[in-house]
Amino acid sequence: MRPYRWIVKQWLLSVATGGPTTSNDGGTTVYMMIRISAAALLVALAAMVAIGLPRDAQAQTQIAPGTPRLSSFEPSTGLAAGGTKVTLIGSEFVVGAYVDFGGVPATDVVVVSDSRITVTAPPNQRGPTFVMVTNPDGKFGTSSAVFFTYQEAVTSTTFPLIQAVTPASGSQDGGTTITIVGSRFVAGATLTVSSNLATNVKFINEGMLTAVTPANAPGPASIKVTNPDGQVGTTRSVFDFMYGTERNPAAAAAIATPTPTPAALAPVVKLPVAGIGLMVFSGGNNVELLRVSGCPQATAAFWASDGLGAFVTYVPGTTITAVNAAWNAMFPTSLAANTPLIARCA
Template identity: 30%
Template sequence: MAPIVTGISPNQGAPEGNTGVTITGSGFTGATLVRFGSTPTNFVLVSDTQITARTPPGSGTVMVTVTAPTGTSTQNVLFTYTTVAAPVLTTLSPASGPTSGGTVVTLSGINLAGVLSVKFGVNSATMLSNTASQVVVVAPAGVLSSVAVTVTTVGGTSNALVYTYVAAAVPVISGLSPSSGPVSGGNLVTVTGSNLSGVLSVKFGVNSATVLSNTASQVVVVAPAGSPSSVAVTVTTVGGTSNALVYTYVAAAVPVISGLSPSSGPVSGGNLVTVTGSNLSGVLSVKFGVNSATVLSNTASQVVVVAPAGSPSSVAVTVTTVGGTSNALVYTYVAAAVPVISGLSPSSGPVQGGNLVTVTGSNLSGAISVKFGNNPATVLSNTATQVVVTAPAGPPSATTVTVTTAGGTSNPLPYFYVAAPTVNDLSAHFGPATGGNTVAVFGSNLTLASAVSFGGNPATAVLVISDSQLTATAPAGAGTVVVTVTTPGGTSTAATGNPYYTYLAAPVLSSLTPSHGPDLGGDAIVLGGSNLTYTDAVTFGGVSASFAAVSDTQVVATSPGGAPGTVNVVAHTPAGDSNVLPYVYDPS
């Protein structure tokens, strides 16, 4: 089988050639020729899967092929000749570091994209990141000297900047905090001093600690286990090993437990139990029988845990620390009673949900879920006799509410989702400012009306006639207001129909012109006054007259016939009757 070429790195280089490349693939054993386009080049067969070579001079994009006794590769692996500017270095930060290497060094400059290598003298650095203006590397180890740092890209090798390897100072430790701890280890110890950067190890006697953080003046470690004794703590860096400070391992006292609160709980677990006693610091486990509890807090005299699940029985509770396992106290698992619900308040609500519902009953502690049909409600508070929830959304219909605890699922109670009411018309859109008149309200979903409001003022004597009609006594008010109806489904809005109601001041008559006329009637009489715009009747001695409201201050009426003498003239509007003015019928 002919060689197979799968890749070349880098895949571009300078037209003058001499770019070092690595060709990867398979079947390279016995290779006799490497060509860039039609131009052969010198190469080194590294393995059956790798060849290194120097590019010949060229231009454009060419295919790279490998020829062996078995044939020539045909894969479309390409190399592009491109003019790339040589990299230029301007700064190193820092420009010195320890002979052990490991220092992060930032190289700044121009034309740095596509770095192939960064050399500290003859040693390659490990590259962490690379942009056109910056390369971040980890300095390799070196000897006490200054070396040239260079960057190589496909554009060539940069100018050199000087990096100096310096000897690291011997670490010095001046403090341990704390300077003692349990034989089990595991406690944090802060080692302070100088020249502590780049810690290689921290030893407690012959045992290594786990390093958590490290600065030039501090090392934080996890102490290893030890035996009851004093040991030497030392810090080792590339600068050597520090002086020793004494750390003392102390034997922990056996824990003693004296109380459980509560000493019983449901088989489902999940309840908090406080274990009191002495020597309880550094708890490793709290067991309820063979089951581990979850530790929430721990002091020398108290452990607060979440009880695990169990079966109806009594079990031994024990606490284990590095000092051993405590005496046992008895904890009793009791079967949870099935929850019973006896009331919902309210028992209906809007289809969009979001309203608070209080569920009352017994055995409600530890509610796992409250369902409205199949939809879970959000539990806000929970006691043995009450659960307060936020109702989920639901379609306009009846559903059932249930409560589930570790004891099972309760009996259901009905809950009704109610569509929001609408108001689309009123029997009267005008009325007296003093209120007191009856207004019929027309709309939909009115059956469960609990309140009617005229611009925020509650109406009285609300009487539901049907799902589409009710009556109410208007309260006092002023101006034009929106009439709304409230049900468990919510409160209506002014979005549909004509729910507007206007309060009117009572009509007032101040003059009649003329104030007398023939008993045969037929004269035009001008009624002067105020609040006359909505006049709907004019009477002369109780007899209706034809009229026309000219303005808010004037109505023109045609006098009806009447017996000679004086009669009362009254104007009527939706706000009521006006005061009376006398009109005299003259005998004909």
């Protein structure tokens, strides 16, 4: 018997005094109530820690290579009704991985990289629950040290902050998909453009929302984010409603321009043939970005900040849709002018 087991047996015994009984070795043992102080208990526990675990227990703590590991969530709370967009952060994630919250399968699972997965949390009971990631080869990892907490009403610690809105303009008829970047956003938040509610509001994470603009009179409009607990964040005149083609044909004709000639296009940025360079994109869609970079599609790659200390990736030549999923969520239609990027040509 290991020494610490003897200590626990001798110091933690709390059986009421009884008659003598015969022990396994033929002797007699008298059971009696032993009272110990908290200090004595701490000494016993310290002795156990110093001695260490048995070898068979130590072997069980070893994690096989390729086993997914979870370290945190963004956000770490969500609605019990489900629908919260959650980013899982860890390592050893593989495309095709399966994710469940307390045994309930998540939906919209996208393996962005080997360290990041985005999912939609399923409905579940209130309270903390573990999250499990299972790779296609059957290896799995759970969030034993951190938990995702379901709440009936998710609250924010303070008001939401809006930092940027892209694109910066759209038709007065509505229907423009916009991305709001900031912080302290909460699942279930609503979005108001001028005085009208936006539709199809999606909570991507604590720093990003997407929505579809409502119809509105032409001119600049404010954006307001309201979290479920009533906390409000507002920014003024960050989105311009332009005349719609159906309502003002004359304005549409004035806005319409012929296909630009090569001379009118933004100049090509001279990036290194090999390695990574910095560029400030003049604005436009992914096709224009690739043209301006001067990189061949087969070897080009681009990175942009997600506003939360991480990067989203765009690889034009990939056939794996999950690789560009986070990029397309952040830039659903185009990139704003003067967007800073990291680019690679080879």
